[in-house]
Amino acid sequence: MFPKRRFFPLLLLFLTVLSFYSYSQSSLHLFPLHQSHISNFSPPNHHISNSTPRNSQIPTLIIKLLAFDRLASLSRCLRSVAAADYASDRVHLHIFVDHFKPLDPSAGPDEVGRKIAESRAILAFVDAFVWKFGEKVVHYRTGNVGLQAQWLEAWWPASDEEFAFVVEDDLEVSPLYYRFLKGLILNYYYNKENFSPMVYGASLQRPRFVAGKHGNKLQLDGDTRLFLYHMVGTWGQLLFPKPWKEFRLWYDEHKAKDIKPILQGMVTTGWYKKMGERIWTPWFIKFIHSRGYYNIYTNFLHERALSVSHRDAGVNYGKTAGPDSELIDASSLDFNLWEMQPLRNLKWYDFCFREVLPNRVVTRFDELGSVLNSVQKQKTIMLVSLYRTPPMITRNLLCHFERLNIQNCVFIGVDSEFLSELASRGHPVIDAAQLINDVRSKLMGIQGSNTELIKEILVKAFVIKQCLESGYDSWVIGGNILPISEAFPETIDNSYDFSATKDVELLFIRSSRAAVKIWVDSFIHKLVSTAKSFMVGDSLARDHMHFGYFTARALEEKGARIKRIDEVQHGLKVGGAHVNQTSLESGKKMAFWSSEMGLDLIQRRLKDIGVWVIDGDEACTAVVCHQS
16 A cells, blocks of 8 residues: 555545546537538448458447657547547547656656656546547556557457557647548548558648658649658558558568668658667558558648647657647638549659659550650650569569669550559559450451460550650660660660660660651561561570560561660670679679579579669668659
8 A cells, every 4th residue: 555645645636637637528519510511421332342341331440549648748639539520420549558668776766656646647537538439448558668569559450341540649630530531431441433452541640741862842732632642640640451450460570580671762761770669650661662552641731730740749859849730620621621532533642752643554555645645755665575574573673763763664564463563553554465456456467466475576566656656766675684774875876766686675766757667567567477487496596585686687677777786785694603793894784684594593693783672572672762
């Protein structure tokens, strides 16, 4: 039992907190919403797709409130949460109170008593706090776990219909926040027309931070109310169940293997190197980067938001910085808060705050022109062939494209699953397996075009034809070439309309009158005929069985002048023999290898010369920002 002289101050403190709480409860009121601002929400639809939730029940929202030692902050946060309009919905409140840190052995009894009294005051307040909208659960920890564990251990979804809204104790939310979150869930999670597995949740804080070093300024036009952005928010974050479960399992695996969340080129990596496991966001950011996931954000102008951080002194701030935004409520609404555009109409941004254009997939010839127009740079298109190329090699290639700021690429192949992944991440793709049917209907008279190589030749030939007719120069690059510099143009001679290597697929076609005149339907027939003649008896080496080789031979047979590119002069051949980084001589523009090489050997040799830049998640080891 406590001595009387210690018990009396604690009892007095408890009564003071209880009196303060009773007063605050009597002053609480629900802000009524004008009917013109309220959408008529209907229950979610029943979906049969495996990628979307299939239950038709109303979603369950749990508020996860993370607290430590800031009673005034916690009381302000709870008052704002309780003042929101929940209509007749059941919303649960789970409060996690972290334990105070172990005290220094030299701390006197007064310091021990103060920490105990401070902790009990917080517990007394949350115990007495009345939550009438659903269940209230208080989790008081037995030891100090810190902010990272508070976040990561706060939630394991009980079902795909359960959502968490995580708030730290120095936040204040708008009375409108729940109505808005519910609208987001119904529109972007349950509506199959708007659902995307690439979206992991929504942040209610004002967007204000670009995580990629040297990225673009965070600028949005006044008409943009909602947009998607890689960056996670910590000041009022709604989490979707499936991505959160996926992250927790990913986190467990990486922690077990002692893999750190290091992502070069990110401001948050500097935070992690300084603060270590005290923070959790670098882990989630590394996960998002590996998966290419996005968060929904709001843009309400005039520095307004539905969730505001008062930035009280704590883990993130040495001293109180004050509110970061102005809280929006019904009286300050000067726009329709409840209007939510289709997902396809929203803008998407990466960590550098560069706009991303997802889901550009060409399956018909009439879709090709607009995609080419969207990527051409200085009237040049780079057609990257994914035929016979392992996805891991392509992912490494993409990291180098990002480093070199090469943005005028279109990827062509037949692996629909991998192509879909590339498209969802914003890379334009041509689904050759779909396009070939449209191509053959436009070019009658080609017999025996069912072999995979002839299909490949036909599709690429028609894409080049579209480039020429659109006035674009074009490069065709095979999957066994890795650009080291953006110096490919230096390999061509301006007096030639066509340039090609011999042993790898690297082909350049200039958009000239002469090239357009040659590249007509009759030439495509010639190209296929040439390929067939060399395929007879399987006498051609595998390294020559590609579009670039047959195109060069067909052009020569037509009498066209071709500039032969010496790949050895301009690049480093990566073969079976060991090479090291010093082998990559200055001025080399590419690395290349035989199509016969296995994936493991290619990976080892590219590591030897320092150009294998993906990690165990097959994601780039760095984010490289180039300002638009």
